[in-house]
Amino acid sequence: MMIHAYLRASTAEQDASRAKEQLREFAQQYGHRIAGYYVENESGATLQRPELFRLLADSEPGDVLLVEQVDRLARLNEGDWAELRATLQAKGVLVVALDLPTSHQAMQQAKAGDDFTGRMLAAINTMLLDMLAAVARKDYEDRRRRQAQGIEKAKSAGAYKGRQVDTDLHRRIAQLLDDGKSVRGIADLLDCSTNTVQRVKRERTASV
Known part of the structure; x- marks a missing residue:
């Protein structure tokens, strides 16, 4: 075992x-x-x-x-x-x-x-x-629902700004992508999620 x-x-x-x-x-x-x-x-x-x-x-x-x-x-x-x-x-x-x-x-x-x-x-x-x-x-769905309700309330009050992007992290990811590093390798190196790396990669591809 x-x-x-x-x-x-x-x-x-x-x-x-x-x-x-x-x-x-x-x-x-x-x-x-x-x-x-x-x-x-x-x-x-x-x-x-x-x-x-x-x-x-x-x-x-x-x-x-x-x-x-x-x-x-x-x-x-x-x-x-x-x-x-x-x-x-x-x-x-x-x-x-x-x-x-x-x-x-x-x-x-x-x-x-x-x-x-x-x-x-x-x-x-x-x-x-x-x-x-x-x-x-159920806990996940309840939290998502409460979060969505909170966002709608903040939007109605004009106070919602959305999640702030970590521009420094995105800049470092972009540099490593330019260096030919893999998505998993970048995530391990910068201690971030592969989803974050993939998002930066998609954004860079869309802007080309």
């Missing part, structure tokens, strides 16, 4: 690796070490997450995908969550979240080789994952 830790934050301004030490301590508590950390700044509401799927590609049946909370793994709509869950099941990867105690038990039973108990816990764990994924999606 190998443990692969997945850490995600939604924006480049957030520290996606914040929970790294907490995940390491958890694995150590159960007598494991983490084989690799997969860190990215991407929305949990999309399946377009290169690091998540690189983790899955690196995983073998019986391995663990470790996250701080279920919402770090997914804030997906029902169809996308079903697709991701099917991928996890096809790979034979067990999702373990610090906020889901049944997943801790499932990991222990898998290690002990207790097939019947392990299968029962895995079934319970899958059900709870479905519930928490649904809660995470």
